[in-house]
Amino acid sequence: MTRYIIRRILWAAVLLFSVTVVTFVIFFLTPTDPGKLVAGKGAGPDDVARARHYLGLDKPVPWQYAKFLGRLTGVRWDRHHNTIWYIKFKWPSLGQSFATRQDVNQIVGHAAPVTASLVFGGALVWMLIAMPLGILSALRPRSMLDRLTMIFVLIGISAHPVWIGLIFSFIFGYKLGLTPITGYCNAINPVGNCGGPAQWAYHMILPWLTFALLFAALYARMIRANVTEALNEDYVRTARAKGAPEWQVMRSHVLRNALLPVVTMLGMDISVGLGGAVFTESVYGLPGLGHTLVQSLDTVDLPIMIGIVVFATTCIILINLMVDLLYAVIDPRIRLA
């Protein structure tokens, strides 16, 4: 078990390394010059060169990458006056934004809770929709409910989150006035009237629904299929032959087995969602990771992009590790070696 976790963490490091390399390579392959963008429209060649020097863009790419890696691991190094090397150990940092010189740790630190609110809340919403729909339609195949569920699934899978988002905020926010149209309220640090858990949840209702719809549809279909399959298993018949009442058959035998794969899927979808629920965040103007990432594309702000990529990758790796460990607990057939 311990060896398994150590091996997984080592692999995570390798994965993280490759992801940052790939991001760096792609960035330097794109034919844009952040120096130019930072120096501004009226800047002459000298200004641009100064900006490039200031941002470290005049150095070779491997050098820049090594600097980045150093910051990330907390090891700062440089040549002092071209002769003396120095090494300092500091708190790991993702660097500073090209455009605003803002600390990327801080940017990610502000955006991550927004995305986490959206994704975890959304996951709760989609499970609350998908579980009853999936289970009930598996229990009553071809019933009215089953057919309506399948129609819902079709709509949920076909409709794009941007479209759903715009329609929702038009109907519920603008026409009916039941919800805010856009915007985000911090649950912990209030800004004026906007703040506190109630305002936070109030502003998140539409984003949650929008984000959850696609997944609710996918999960309803998956849960229905899994439950249908489990209902036909021989061990379910065995349980009935023992004289178990139907609720016990469902709980202890059908659902326990049918929901195992759902745990894996949930872990994967949540971690991918943390990487940026771009569409939902953009429609509702939520200052989350996806939204921030899209904005950083406009200014070709490499530190922010890499910062979000590193953060998202770490989340994905950690959540997947947790799911794997959890899986070994709930499915006795799996032993981690």
Place this chain on the structure above:
Amino acid sequence: MLLDVQDLKTYFKTDDGTVKAVDGVSFSIEKGQTLGIVGESGSGKSVTCLTIMGLNSKRNTVTTGQALFNGEDLLKASNRRLREIRGNDIAMIFQDPMTSLNPVHTIGKQLVEAVMLHQDVTQAQARARALDLLKAVGIPRAERRIDDHPHQFSGGMRQRVMIAMALINDPDLLIADEPTTALDVTTQAQILKLIEKMQLEFGSAVIIITHDLGVVAETADDVVVMYAAKIAERAPVDDLFNRPSHPYTWGLLGSLPRIGVDVDRLTQIPGSPPSLLNPPAGCRFHPRCEFVMPVCRTTQPELRPVPGHRGHLDACHLDDETKEREARKLLETMLVPENV
């Protein structure tokens, strides 16, 4: 009379029409006796037993007739009452031990569940009972294995666990649905011996469903031969093997491989079993029967007593003389090895 099944019919409504999976089956079994039900796949033998247990899906199933268990009609019993009976008075073991146990629970938990459903005992008492049963069915080091999961057992061991689970509440009737089909030959013999031993110990009656006449010969007191949802022949086991009287039974006996007889090919019954959606008119076996007569194509034969053989019934239009002659001929070929 422990179980008395009269004119049992189980019809499944499907999109393509009504499948008559069991079509007028009658048999009975006394306390402590063993009844063998033999037939090809799809002959209705499993459905018969699932119907008695009330385990068919309610949605598209029509059941008529009666199944009196200790005088109580199981087909009219409420779901609640059936749940009381299932696993307590009537228990069942299934064909495939690899899939019949829940993979996510320990076998101990599954055995304890069976006890707790029917007996007012503590968890510890139920566990002690489970351990006793595991020992009784011959699980080595049962104290340690009780907390293992099904995938840690071999097929034979899993079937032993299933038998333990079925017998844990000391049922009056044990239904074994092809208990040895999924096992290898040496394990098959062990499991059959175990069922027999447990039957003596617990005094349960046993219905053993099989397509293997060898299994029937070894274990059963009475035999029901089913063909296409109906009973072709019903007899005490000695009578069935000494004077089989239905051409289908002859076919089954004739196709048994025999040690000491050197043949290139085993004899087989030509053709395949009919669709139960649209069974043939007249005798359902007539398209495959080598003794077919005009009457067989039009009139369904009734199940009638065989003269001079108590408890022996067959459903065949052939005259008794022919049946006698053919049975003798068949037995002679079967006895060849001893005579050589």
